[in-house]
Amino acid sequence: MAKRIDVSGLNAYYGSFLAIEDISMTVEPRSVTAFIGPSGCGKSTFLRTLNRMHEVTSGGRVEGKVMLGDENLYGAGIDPVAVRREVGMVFQRPNPFPTMSVYDNVAAGLKLNGSYKKAQLDDIVEKSLRGANLWNEVKDRLNKPGSGLSGGQQQRLCIARAIAVEPNVLLMDEPCSALDPISTLAIEDLIGELKERFTIVIVTHNMQQAARVSDRTAFFNLAAVGQPGKLIEIDDTERIFSNPSVQATEDYISGRFG
Amino acid sequence: MSHATLSGKRPGGLRGATLPKWFPWAVAVGATAAGLGISAAAGLQSSIQWALIAAVLFIVGSYAVSARVEGRRQAKDRTATSMVWVAFLLAVIPLASLVWETVQRGVKVLDTYFLTRSMGVVADSEPGGGIYHALLGTLEQVGLATLMAVPVGVLTAIYLVEYGRGNLARAVTFFVDVMTGIPSIVAGLFVLSLWIVILKMGYSGFAGSLALAILMIPVIVRSTEEMLKLVPNELREASLALGVPKWRTILKVVVPTAIGGITTGVMLAIARITGETAPVLLLVWGTNFINANPFSDPQASLPMYIYLQYSNSGGEGPGYDRAWAAALTLILFIMILNLVARGIARWKAPKSGR
Ligand SMILES: Nc1ncnc2c1ncn2[C@@H]1O[C@H](COP(=O)(O)OP(=O)(O)OP(=O)(O)O)[C@@H](O)[C@H]1O
Numbered sequence: 001m002a003k004r005i006d007v008s009g010l011n012a013y014y015g016s017f018l019a020i021e022d023i024s025m026t027v028e029p030r031s032v033t034a035f036i037g038p039s040g041c042g043k044s045t046f047l048r049t050l051n052r053m054h055e056v057t058s059g060g061r062v063e064g065k066v067m068l069g070d071e072n073l074y075g076a077g078i079d080p081v082a083v084r085r086e087v088g089m090v091f092q093r094p095n096p097f098p099t100m101s102v103y104d105n106v107a108a109g110l111k112l113n114g115s116y117k118k119a120q121l122d123d124i125v126e127k128s129l130r131g132a133n134l135w136n137e138v139k140d141r142l143n144k145p146g147s148g149l150s151g152g153q154q155q156r157l158c159i160a161r162a163i164a165v166e167p168n169v170l171l172m173d174e175p176c177s178a179l180d181p182i183s184t185l186a187i188e189d190l191i192g193e194l195k196e197r198f199t200i201v202i203v204t205h206n207m208q209q210a211a212r213v214s215d216r217t218a219f220f221n222l223a224a225v226g227q228p229g230k231l232i233e234i235d236d237t238e239r240i241f242s243n244p245s246v247q248a249t250e251d252y253i254s255g256r257f258g
Numbered sequence: 259m260s261h262a263t264l265s266g267k268r269p270g271g272l273r274g275a276t277l278p279k280w281f282p283w284a285v286a287v288g289a290t291a292a293g294l295g296i297s298a299a300a301g302l303q304s305s306i307q308w309a310l311i312a313a314v315l316f317i318v319g320s321y322a323v324s325a326r327v328e329g330r331r332q333a334k335d336r337t338a339t340s341m342v343w344v345a346f347l348l349a350v351i352p353l354a355s356l357v358w359e360t361v362q363r364g365v366k367v368l369d370t371y372f373l374t375r376s377m378g379v380v381a382d383s384e385p386g387g388g389i390y391h392a393l394l395g396t397l398e399q400v401g402l403a404t405l406m407a408v409p410v411g412v413l414t415a416i417y418l419v420e421y422g423r424g425n426l427a428r429a430v431t432f433f434v435d436v437m438t439g440i441p442s443i444v445a446g447l448f449v450l451s452l453w454i455v456i457l458k459m460g461y462s463g464f465a466g467s468l469a470l471a472i473l474m475i476p477v478i479v480r481s482t483e484e485m486l487k488l489v490p491n492e493l494r495e496a497s498l499a500l501g502v503p504k505w506r507t508i509l510k511v512v513v514p515t516a517i518g519g520i521t522t523g524v525m526l527a528i529a530r531i532t533g534e535t536a537p538v539l540l541l542v543w544g545t546n547f548i549n550a551n552p553f554s555d556p557q558a559s560l561p562m563y564i565y566l567q568y569s570n571s572g573g574e575g576p577g578y579d580r581a582w583a584a585a586l587t588l589i590l591f592i593m594i595l596n597l598v599a600r601g602i603a604r605w606k607a608p609k610s611g612r
């Protein structure tokens with residue numbers, strides 16, 4: 001299931017603005033990689049290049065290579081829609097489909113793609129909701145609208161929706177930034193369980209969270225506003241938080257930054 | 259320092275004198291009485307005059323009293339509130355009187371007999387007869403126009419919002435804007451010259467619905483566009499990130515989220531063209547007989563029926579009553595459409611709550 005991601009020489013633009021420059025890194029399968037760095041340094045931009053969502057923004061353009069397994073996502077003849085089925089995404093703000101019930105939200109990826117058997121659907125929905133630690137809370141209201149859940153439940157619903165299509169990689173852009181400590185903890189536990197099956201990349205502003213959930217941590221930074229963001233270093237989380245090899249990383253982590 | 263001056267300005271603290279709840283009503287009654295009194299004394303006949311005097315007295319009176327008792331800020335607030343009320347009444351009076359007049363005169367002959375008979379064997383000066391042929395014609399013409407305009411309009415809006423970039427989109431937007439301003443008679447003349455004069459097709463309900471569709475399309479494009487723009491981008495991205503192709507995202511996520519508003523827009527467009535007379539007069543021609551086939555031979559329609567019955571009646575008699583009854587039917591038809599639209603909008607609106 002899970003696949004290695006290998007990025008080399010990646011630039012991403014918004015129109016003529018170079019947002020991130022020359023990023024190279026490897027993300028191991030069945031691991032959690034955290035992205036940290038100051039606001040505006042291009043973490044979200046980079047994350048979105050990993051499932052070709054960057055080009056959805058008008059003017060979005062990417063140069064370089066992203067290998068998923070042995071295939072270049074930006075190679076000729078690659079279908080971005082197929083890429084997004086392999087690399088799922090959870091957004092910063094919970095965004096369940098407001099016209100759909102809890103059940104239909106989880107089943108959305110399969111239903112909208114038309115590739116499902118009705119009998120399997122019930123199983124997949126239950127499995128995904130259990131996987132997202134939400135089953136017990138919503139099993140009696142599967143047919144109620146998804147937007148009627150609390151913020152934390154909605155975010156877990158979005159995670160369930162993302163894992164229901166069985167991707168290889170799960171990208172999470174600040175999934176807990178709108179949540180209370182208890183929901184955050186639930187999602188962090190969930191990430192720990194999900195990494196048995198998926199390769200996970202998570203953006204977070206919360207250092208403790210990065211330290212708690214991730215195996216590897218990447219620190220991004222930018223020289224000045226208007227300059228492109230760059231990858232400063234990526235290393236084992238323990239090392240990044242105890243003994244980083246770059247001074248800027250240590251400054252940022254210990255709060256002596258900017 | 260600054261604190262001292264500030265609190266110096268507000269000796270009353272948090273509590274201030276407040277006029278009782280019934281105060282605006284009392285002023286309104288007083289102003290009306292004064293308005294009536296003044297016009298009686300001055301010998302003014304028109305009810306518009308005393309109503310205007312009363313309105314001015316109401317605004318000025320509530321300001322004066324409130325300024326004295328409550329202070330300037332509350333007085334300004336009361337002035338704004340009174341002006342809103344006066345404007346509301348001014349807007350409602352013509353509407354209410356129109357509905358009242360139509361109902362009062364229309365109910366005289368409006369019954370099932372009237373709804374199920376045509377004017378085929380009834381002379382315009384005789385009593386009896388009905389609007390079946392006109393109602394049928396209107397339903398068919400409006401139905402055909404809707405069938406043509408809704409797909410074109412909705413798809414154009416989807417193109418503009420979801421795909422439109424660059425010059426083509428700008429050109430489409432420009433032409434939609436121009437079309438919005440086309441007077442209905444011009445749309446009628448356009449279809450007349452193209453369909454009837456150049457292509458040599460005869461007068462028919464369909465020719466009329468072509469012109470009606472031209473009038474409908476820009477209204478539908480505009481309202482649908484606005485509704486689609488209201489759909490948050492996050493929903494599109496959520497769907498795309500699940501590996502759903504763009505066209506399916508639009509079909510299954512974007513449009514369903516906006517469907518309530520889109521339906522309302524379509525219904526309003528239908529309501530707008532149902533009362534169109536000019537293009538129908540030019541293209542459908544009119545008949546007193548029932549013609550259920552909109553594709554050949556003249557048909558009737560409600561607005562044209564009203565116009566013909568009224569203009570042949572000379573302001574009284576059975577034709578005159580029939581014109582009012584037909585007008586009432588038209589209003590009821592549009593009102594039902596609006597209610598249906600609201601129902602659909604509420605039923606289809608994105609659900610919240612448990
Ligand atoms: N849609 C867009 N159009 C143009 N520029 C954009 C767009 N989105 C982001 N940018 C720019 O790209 C740069 C990187 O933004 P990005 O959102 O990736 O930052 P981030 O690291 O995720 O920040 P945060 O931690 O605040 O989420 C910023 O300079 C930002 O202004």
Ligand SMILES: [Mg+2]
Nearest residue numbers: 043044045173
């Ligand atoms: Mg971000």
